[in-house]
Amino acid sequence: MKNIIVLVSGGGTNLQALIDSEKRGGIKGGKITCVISSKEGAYALERAKNAGIPAVVIPRKEYGDSKSYSEAILAELNRQQADLIVLAGFMTILDECVTKAYEYKIINVHPALIPSFCGEGFYGLKVHEKALEYGVKVSGATIHFVNEKADAGAIILQGTVAVENDDTPETLQRRIMENVEWKLLPKAVSLFCEGRITIRDGKAFVD
Ligand code: GAR
Numbered sequence: 001m002k003n004i005i006v007l008v009s010g011g012g013t014n015l016q017a018l019i020d021s022e023k024r025g026g027i028k029g030g031k032i033t034c035v036i037s038s039k040e041g042a043y044a045l046e047r048a049k050n051a052g053i054p055a056v057v058i059p060r061k062e063y064g065d066s067k068s069y070s071e072a073i074l075a076e077l078n079r080q081q082a083d084l085i086v087l088a089g090f091m092t093i094l095d096e097c098v099t100k101a102y103e104y105k106i107i108n109v110h111p112a113l114i115p116s117f118c119g120e121g122f123y124g125l126k127v128h129e130k131a132l133e134y135g136v137k138v139s140g141a142t143i144h145f146v147n148e149k150a151d152a153g154a155i156i157l158q159g160t161v162a163v164e165n166d167d168t169p170e171t172l173q174r175r176i177m178e179n180v181e182w183k184l185l186p187k188a189v190s191l192f193c194e195g196r197i198t199i200r201d202g203k204a205f206v207d
Helices: 013-023 043-050 066-079 096-101 125-134 169-193
Strands: 002-008 030-037 055-057 084-087 106-110 138-145 155-162 197-200 203-206
Touching (some): 002 169, 030 043, 043 055, 066 096, 084 169, 106 169
Parallel strands (some): 030 055, 084 106
Antiparallel strands (some): 138 155
């Protein structure tokens, strides 16, 4: 059984999708063994508690730079004997001390079709604001491995939704979460735990 550690910063609806999927037997070969939050009081912590999953808070605001914060995260991941790390609405970019130690073992969910609307500064609702500002007719979410560059790691799965004329960032976000994120994130996690993702030439393939 692989130890899955989920990193969160906010509401934790993606964490909930993972918890629900695990309960239904949808995550084959893995178990969520710990949740790490970058914020005290994040609602995701309630979700972990309700599911009986141990949680640790490592507050981002208590660390000056990304390097010292990432070192604290790395120490906890090692302590937890992490086999897979899932960034589920985790709003901090991790330093390469973490991404190198866990190469192809960190999965992120990004709420747009990478390589559009991604990289530093593109997170949460801002992504959907930018997509609507541009006037795209299709958007979606991407599940990808995390490397040293923001949102640039190998893509595992992507899914799309149509953008409606009267969409607000909030309605678009909700449609993408419901139709793509909450389905594809648990799916990618299961594929990883089943050993069905292989890397060739820096790209991820599902076998
Ligand atoms: C989700 O839409 C996720 O894709 C996004 O933040 C939201 C978190 O919601 N993540 C990013 O923007 C990371 N760059 P949640 O806390 O309810 O899962």
